[in-house]
Amino acid sequence: MDIILSNSSDKPIYEQIASQIRAHILAGTLVSGEKLPSIRALANGLGVSVITTKRAYSDLEEAGFIETVQGKGCFVAAGNQGLLREEELRRMEALLAQAAALAETLGVTRADLHKALDLVAPETHE
Structure with missing residues (x-):
């Protein structure tokens, strides 16, 4: 590890x-x-x-x-990987919702928000 x-x-x-x-x-x-x-x-x-x-x-x-x-x-911990992953996905979605709300406040277009995500997201899971 x-x-x-x-x-x-x-x-x-x-x-x-x-x-x-x-x-x-x-x-x-x-x-x-x-x-x-x-x-x-x-x-x-x-x-x-x-x-x-x-x-x-x-x-x-x-x-x-x-x-x-x-x-x-x-x-x-045994047996709850799926549940833990779902919890982490919900947390990620909440953070993305915050980013989208901030982008809207700043007048950033959806296309530019996608470009920004592409810049900061790791390419390891494509």
């Missing part, structure tokens, strides 16, 4: 970690039941505080992406 952190990002480090693990789960590169690195091992591997990785794991557990088994570690 590759996690790339950026000190120049406006996102806090724990959020960068959580969002990349979430992306791995949604993409299927981390599968249901798979054991995640321990909080300490991940912190050491990334060169960050244990508190930072604990916060990322806590956020992921609260959102239903991972589960903690006392004495055994953290695992990708």
Whole structure:
């Protein structure tokens, strides 16, 4: 599992970690039941505080992406990938609705909004 952190990002480090693990789960590169690195091992591997990785794991557990088994570690949550993906799609749609509303306020045409999306959207899932 590759996690790339950026000190120049406006996102806090724990959020960068959580969002990349979430992306791995949604993409299927981390599968249901798979054991995640321990909080300490991940912190050491990334060169960050244990508190930072604990916060990322806590956020992921609260959102239903991972589960903690006392004495055994953290695992990708079982059986709800489809539900989690639907939730993320709803979140994406809400953000797109905000962008569309802002575009309308600014007088940006739908065609120009599409062009802007093409510029910022990654080309990995075409």
